[in-house]
Amino acid sequence: METPLVFNIQKYSIHDGDGIRTSIFFKGCPLDCAWCHNPESQRYYHELMFFDSRCTGCGACVARCPQKAVSIVDGKAVTDRNLCNACGVCTDWCYNSAREVAGKTYTVEQLVKEAEKDRMFYENSGGGITLSGGEVMDQNMDYIEQLCKTLYDKGYSVDIDTCGYAPYENFQRILPYVDTFLYDIKAMDPKIHKEFIGTDNQLILENLIKLSRDGAKINIRIPVVMGVNADDAFMQDVISFLKENSISVTQVNLLPYHNTGMHKYRKLDRAYLKEEEMGVPSGELMEHFQALFVENGYSNTNIGG
Ligand code: SF4
Ligand code: SF4
Missing domain, CATH: 3.30.70.20 (Alpha-Beta Plaits)
Structure with a gap:
């Protein structure tokens, strides 16, 4: 079984699901978001x-x-x-x-052991372990399934932070062991999706519908980027999509774009493309979008993770 690469293990994380969590970031992602603040997460190799x-x-x-x-x-x-x-x-x-x-390899047992070091924090805060990336759902699924199942069997809450771009069978394999899916929606217009994210969004939206129908607990996460999706039309499109497809949503998180990861591109000798086209949304605008979701029945909408 090919072992996926991990590029970071973040302890005491409070933005990746409920409570205090350990976030495990897998390296490699099928998307290519122009604003990615972890460029070292994008490629599947060292x-x-x-x-x-x-x-x-x-x-x-x-x-x-x-x-x-x-x-x-x-x-x-x-x-x-x-x-x-x-x-x-x-x-x-x-x-x-x-x-x-x-990029570093761990056996499933090593990762579980690492995660278990903070068991007390999870118990006291209602937290657990979040598998993130890169894209966790586009890794070796024998490995990911084994990891999720082992953590679940030991009684830990397992969240999955996903861009949604992976075969639905991958989601089905781990569904029984997952507490919450933190599911990204970045653009509704397929052309904009292709331009800033590298693919169209059909698979992502289809998987979201299927996950909801299969009873998954879903938090929607929306990176808000000026020049890409920071407008009422996009937010209304998301709301309409969620309602029309009866997506069961536990929480919405609006995540304002920041460019603090820019310097990391230099560390990889890569260019930060489309910098001029993207911007940081104001606090007022974020509150406006939050109000829009709340007015539409999504009362548990937060700014930030
Ligand atoms: S630069 Fe460093 S990492 Fe790259 S081949 Fe040489 S020794 Fe290896
Ligand atoms: S030249 Fe720079 S990068 Fe190379 S070993 Fe010396 S300090 Fe490190």
Whole structure:
């Protein structure tokens, strides 16, 4: 069984479901959101991250790289990404912690053990474990099912944070073990979806309908991005879709866009595309959208996670 990569385990998380949770972030996502604030989550393979400000230009990485992928330019290490295979050798020799490899494998047992360290916090707060990404539903589902089942059998609440873009059979496999699906809706217009997110949204919306019909507990999460979806027409479209399809919604979370992840693109030598086209919504606008959902019967609508 191919083991998925994990790029982060976030403890004491209070924005990824009820109570205090441990969020496990899997690496790799079928979508390509222009505003993604975790670009290291997007690809399914290991990636080298370089922290420019920590590099002293000592050259230790140049000497140790088996691929001869690194050189020093203007006093800083520069990596040829075409040569680098993210083997991680250089990270052991950089005493300034300027180099890291994103992506680590764990056995199911190791992840469960890690999650269990905070059992007391879950019990006291009504929390649990959230599997996130990247996209957890587009990983090796034998592994994910085993993880969900093991946690469930031990009595933990398991939430799934998903973009919804995966075969529905994957959802069906874990449905019995999941407490809540944190389900993203990013654009209703397929063209806008394609432009800013990389695919159309048909599968995502179909899966949402099926999940609701199959009795899943669903929190809708909407990243609100100026220039993409921060308008009444989109919010009304979402409300109409939820009502017309009788989607059973426990909570709506409106998540204002922020660009604090921009610097991470530089660490991967990637460009932050469409930056000019996207913006941060004002607090007033977020409150306006919140009121719109509340007026339409979604009284449990919050700004933020
Ligand atoms: S080993 Fe670290 S500090 Fe030295 S040149 Fe390489 S990245 Fe920079
Ligand atoms: S991760 Fe491996 S291949 Fe890439 S620069 Fe470091 S040592 Fe070279």
